[in-house]
Amino acid sequence: MKSADEDAYSYTPNISLSLQLSSPCLPTQYHNLQTSPSISVSISQPSSFSPSEDMGSMGYYQSSGPNGAPALESPRIEITAYGQFPEDEVEENNAPVAKRVNSVVTLTLPSGEGYRDPSCLSPASSVSSRSCHSEASSYESGYSCNYDNSPQNSPWQSPCVSPKGSSSLLSGTLGTSPRQSPTGSPRTSVTDESWTAPRGSRSNSPCVGKRKYSFSGNASHKYHPYSPNQSPGLSPQTSPRLSMTEDTWLSNTNQYTNSAIVAAINALSTDGMTDIGEGIPLKTRKTSMEHSASVSLKIEPGGEETGSAELCHEDYSTSRLAFKKEGYTSFLDVPHHPYWSKPKPYISPSLPALDWQLPSSSGPYSLQIEVQPKSHHRAHYETEGSRGAVKALAGGHPVVQLHGYMESEPLTLQLFIGTADDRLLRPHAFYQVHRITGKTVSTPSHEIMQANTKVLEIPLLPESNMRAIIDCAGILKLRNSDIELRKGETDIGRKNTRVRMVFRVHINQPNGRTVSLQVASNPIECSQRSAQELPLVDRQSVDSCSATGGERMLISGHNFQLDSKVVFVEKGQDGHHIWEMEAKVEKDSFKPTALLVEIPTYRNQRISSPVLVNFYICNGKRKRSQYQRFTYLPFPTIKTEPHDDYELPRLCAQQHSTSLAKPYYALQAVPAMMPSEHRACVTATYGPQRLTAKPSSLSCSSSSPSTSPKLQDLSPTHFSPQCLSPGPNPGLQPSDISHVSAIQPTPGRYQQSVLYPSGSASSSPGSHPSTPSSAPELIFTPSHSLTQSPVTGEATELPKVPVRSGPTPLLQDEGAPATLSISIKQEPQELDQMYLDDVNEIIRNDLSSISVHTHA
DNA sequence: AACCTGGAAACATAT
DNA sequence: TCATATGTTTCCAGG
Numbered sequence: 001m002k003s004a005d006e007d008a009y010s011y012t013p014n015i016s017l018s019l020q021l022s023s024p025c026l027p028t029q030y031h032n033l034q035t036s037p038s039i040s041v042s043i044s045q046p047s048s049f050s051p052s053e054d055m056g057s058m059g060y061y062q063s064s065g066p067n068g069a070p071a072l073e074s075p076r077i078e079i080t081a082y083g084q085f086p087e088d089e090v091e092e093n094n095a096p097v098a099k100r101v102n103s104v105v106t107l108t109l110p111s112g113e114g115y116r117d118p119s120c121l122s123p124a125s126s127v128s129s130r131s132c133h134s135e136a137s138s139y140e141s142g143y144s145c146n147y148d149n150s151p152q153n154s155p156w157q158s159p160c161v162s163p164k165g166s167s168s169l170l171s172g173t174l175g176t177s178p179r180q181s182p183t184g185s186p187r188t189s190v191t192d193e194s195w196t197a198p199r200g201s202r203s204n205s206p207c208v209g210k211r212k213y214s215f216s217g218n219a220s221h222k223y224h225p226y227s228p229n230q231s232p233g234l235s236p237q238t239s240p241r242l243s244m245t246e247d248t249w250l251s252n253t254n255q256y257t258n259s260a261i262v263a264a265i266n267a268l269s270t271d272g273m274t275d276i277g278e279g280i281p282l283k284t285r286k287t288s289m290e291h292s293a294s295v296s297l298k299i300e301p302g303g304e305e306t307g308s309a310e311l312c313h314e315d316y317s318t319s320r321l322a323f324k325k326e327g328y329t330s331f332l333d334v335p336h337h338p339y340w341s342k343p344k345p346y347i348s349p350s351l352p353a354l355d356w357q358l359p360s361s362s363g364p365y366s367l368q369i370e371v372q373p374k375s376h377h378r379a380h381y382e383t384e385g386s387r388g389a390v391k392a393l394a395g396g397h398p399v400v401q402l403h404g405y406m407e408s409e410p411l412t413l414q415l416f417i418g419t420a421d422d423r424l425l426r427p428h429a430f431y432q433v434h435r436i437t438g439k440t441v442s443t444p445s446h447e448i449m450q451a452n453t454k455v456l457e458i459p460l461l462p463e464s465n466m467r468a469i470i471d472c473a474g475i476l477k478l479r480n481s482d483i484e485l486r487k488g489e490t491d492i493g494r495k496n497t498r499v500r501m502v503f504r505v506h507i508n509q510p511n512g513r514t515v516s517l518q519v520a521s522n523p524i525e526c527s528q529r530s531a532q533e534l535p536l537v538d539r540q541s542v543d544s545c546s547a548t549g550g551e552r553m554l555i556s557g558h559n560f561q562l563d564s565k566v567v568f569v570e571k572g573q574d575g576h577h578i579w580e581m582e583a584k585v586e587k588d589s590f591k592p593t594a595l596l597v598e599i600p601t602y603r604n605q606r607i608s609s610p611v612l613v614n615f616y617i618c619n620g621k622r623k624r625s626q627y628q629r630f631t632y633l634p635f636p637t638i639k640t641e642p643h644d645d646y647e648l649p650r651l652c653a654q655q656h657s658t659s660l661a662k663p664y665y666a667l668q669a670v671p672a673m674m675p676s677e678h679r680a681c682v683t684a685t686y687g688p689q690r691l692t693a694k695p696s697s698l699s700c701s702s703s704s705p706s707t708s709p710k711l712q713d714l715s716p717t718h719f720s721p722q723c724l725s726p727g728p729n730p731g732l733q734p735s736d737i738s739h740v741s742a743i744q745p746t747p748g749r750y751q752q753s754v755l756y757p758s759g760s761a762s763s764s765p766g767s768h769p770s771t772p773s774s775a776p777e778l779i780f781t782p783s784h785s786l787t788q789s790p791v792t793g794e795a796t797e798l799p800k801v802p803v804r805s806g807p808t809p810l811l812q813d814e815g816a817p818a819t820l821s822i823s824i825k826q827e828p829q830e831l832d833q834m835y836l837d838d839v840n841e842i843i844r845n846d847l848s849s850i851s852v853h854t855h856a
Numbered sequence: 857a858a859c860c861t862g863g864a865a866a867c868a869t870a871t
Numbered sequence: 872t873c874a875t876a877t878g879t880t881t882c883c884a885g886g
Contacts, residue, residue, distance in 0.1 A: 378861080378862085380860095380861095381879090381880060381881070383880070383881055383882085384880090384881075384882085385858080385859060385860070385861090386859070386860075387859095387860065387861065388859080388860055388861075438858095438859080440859095477879090477880085479879085479880070480878095480879070480880095481879095493879085494869080494870090494877095494878065494879080495877090495878070497878090497879095527878080527879080528862085528863085528864095528879090528880095529877085529878065529879080530878085621876090622876085622877070622878095859886100860885100860886085861884100861885085861886085862883105862884095862885090862886105863882100863883085863884090863885105864881100864882085864883085865880105865881085865882075865883090866879100866880085866881075866882085867878100867879075867880075867881085868877095868878080868879075868880095869876100869877080869878075869879090870875100870876080870877070870878090871874100871875080871876070871877090
């Protein structure tokens with residue numbers, strides 16, 4: 001545990017950066033927040049963040065050791081800076097504890113103090129504000145930041161989680177509106193409920209108000225003006241994110257270009273949310289602690305702050321969970337299965353935050369999903385009974401296997417529910433993995449909370465060939481209203497019903513390092529209604545063909561109708577549809593699960609390089625599938641060597657229809673032309689350089705930042721051959737990307753884009769390339785916009801990067817200027833086009849717009 | 857009796 | 872502002 005913390009500290013460096021950034025943001029947020037107890041949050045965040053970054057660097061490979069950087073408490077310091085009111089923070093930390101002790105409920109907000117000043121908060125506040133709530137949002141509405149945050153969102157979400165805790169706490173203290181939604185019911189419900197017990201369902205949530213979708217400020221008001229208060233608790237974690245992400249980010253970006261800043265940002269983002277669980281920085285914890293105070297009390301057995309902190313971190317939910325359900329024990333002990341009785345090796349050291357993008361393979365190791373889960377799984381609400389374990393398409397259950405591991409030591413496979421949108425993979429705020437037990441379950445498991453995310457741990461035994469049948473994992477749906485109230489939460493739940501099962505394994509190496517691998521399943525639609533009505537593409541028989549089209553493509557999936565339309569689209573940099581063509585569907589061969597279409601002729605049959613386009617299936621105005629990737633090739637089938645920046649992306653895209661493409665784009669910034677795979681490697685390689693060299697440039701952009709920090713560590717070690725292999729194997733790619741692993745997500749979003757693109761996150765090897773799933777990952781975000789980048793579909797869009805403040809520079813630096821230009825935009829305009837399929841998209845748009853404003 | 861589910865009514869928000 | 876379309880969450884009932 002400690003180690004983790006320490007690590008975090010070590011990472012701290014970032015923190016300083018963050019401070020700067022934060023400051024800008026703060027003010028505003030602060031205001032918004034009003035109460036913003038959240039402030040405190042901000043503080044915490046810093047710490048968290050820093051860690052993350054560091055972590056990033058350490059990445060997967062981080063030294064197993066407790067890390068190195070134990071000492072660094074600096075993070076905190078930074079935090080202070082951040083917060084401006086170190087004191088506050090401190091207080092908070094302390095206070096929180098006390099409060100916690102009292103009782104969750106009671107806990108007043110230390111926040112009060114924290115809040116003290118908005119300014120302090122600001123950074124956090126921003127986050128918090130959002131998170132704060134909806135309300136905050138309302139207040140802030142202006143703050144795009146909050147919303148914008150989305151990019152990182154995910155991360156926070158978790159962190160933010162505080163929801164309950166915070167809320168409750170806050171409410172109590174604040175008195176104000178405690179309940180107002182945030183605190184009150186909803187949240188509570190969220191955390192508590194989720195884990196603990198169901199509440200009266202509706203009442204609560206309703207109260208909250210249904211959703212405020214922050215976007216619209218108005219709604220929020222309804223709920224609770226005060227929300228700010230709430231924020232306090234949350235804020236901490238949240239704040240980071242917030243700040244980073246969106247608004248702050250944007251604005252900051254512009255202003256601050258330093259790499260450091262970037263790093264800081266990243267750190268924040270990461271931390272906040274995920275937390276890294278283990279690696280959580282003290283501050284973070286503290287904050288979190290506040291919320292969870294109660295938790296800590298309970299848990300602490302371990303004693304150490306850290307440990308406790310972490311636990312706390314997890315939040316109320318965690319803590320609560322622990323208590324209620326499994327109890328503490330779960331954390332530390334695990335009962336039943338022999339496997340659990342053993343101490344787990346990696347637990348303590350700081351592990352990468354859940355929103356970090358990790359490779360699926362490294363060196364000899366490769367984590368693969370041998371059997372993918374079904375594309376639909378109706379999640380259950382807390383108010384319902386379990387709806388069972390996620391199943392495989394062919395019956396049975398998903399299967400995950402770690403290849404290349406020859407040791408005799410069992411490992412632990414972690415599973416959590418991640419997002420499936422176009423942004424980087426991160427824990428899903430509205431869904432949690434649900435542990436299934438019973439006669440029908442053959443796989444032992446136990447759950448822990450990491451940040452706000454429930455993680456199921458499953459033994460990977462050598463005697464079973466490091467293969468696990470995942471028949472112990474269901475999916476729990478949290479009420480949107482509850483989650484949206486969270487302070488840090490930036491995502492909205494409406495129409496955000498696709499998830500991916502994310503598997504991770506941490507392998508300790510003889511040299512003291514730890515290799516962390518991650519693989520995500522194909523997307524799983526969790527909404528009853530969506531599952532019944534939305535067309536969903538599982539796979540396509542062809543990923544590319546010549547610009548003349550004419551070939552037939554078999555699309556398999558679900559909910560196809562006789563009148564389903566298959567539309568090919570190409571988007572311009574600005575997100576507008578440059579070309580749109582409906583493909584001919586052979587109705588004779590129609591089946592609800594399959595469509596045979598004739599690939600339309602591309603608008604320009606003389607293309608000299610591959611062109612990445614998208615297609616989707618439409619059953620009606622709002623019933624549209626996710627974008628699927630498709631590539632038109634020049635006649636002479638060119639192989640992949642991209643000449644243009646432009647081309648590269650496209651090519652990449654081709655490789656994996658889905659996932660990869662985007663990432664690459666993001667990458668562009670980086671080394672430029674290299675094939676995606678290469679990039680990854682490259683990145684890694686360069687990472688350091690960049691970092692050192694010029695952090696500043698990084699600022700905005702994604703590219704550098706991301707790389708830099710994290711990558712460094714990685715590069716040497718990890719990159720394995722795979723990276724090198726350019727091969728466009730779609731399937732593999734993702735993983736390769738992963739190599740990048742080193743990279744942390746955080747930073748970036750930006751960074752993410754760079755590395756991650758790989759989508760590594762996304763799919764795994766086994767997954768179907770075609771599946772949209774991967775795409776989501778891509779995100780690029782180079783700009784904060786990450787968020788924006790619409791999903792999969794828009795390959796084109798990616799380019800936008802430049803638009804936003806930061807990105808551009810980066811790109812240039814990196815040398816891929818041209819490419820950059822390509823970058824996509826995701827302007828809001830697109831909404832129409834996009835059809836708003838995903839909430840994300842919407843959010844993005846908002847963000848983008850926001851960002852624009854900011855900059856402007 | 858406890859789970860799982862599928863279906864759908866009751867709610868809510870978005871258009 | 873109202874009506875309709877959609878999306879979410881809670882209930883019910885059967886296996």
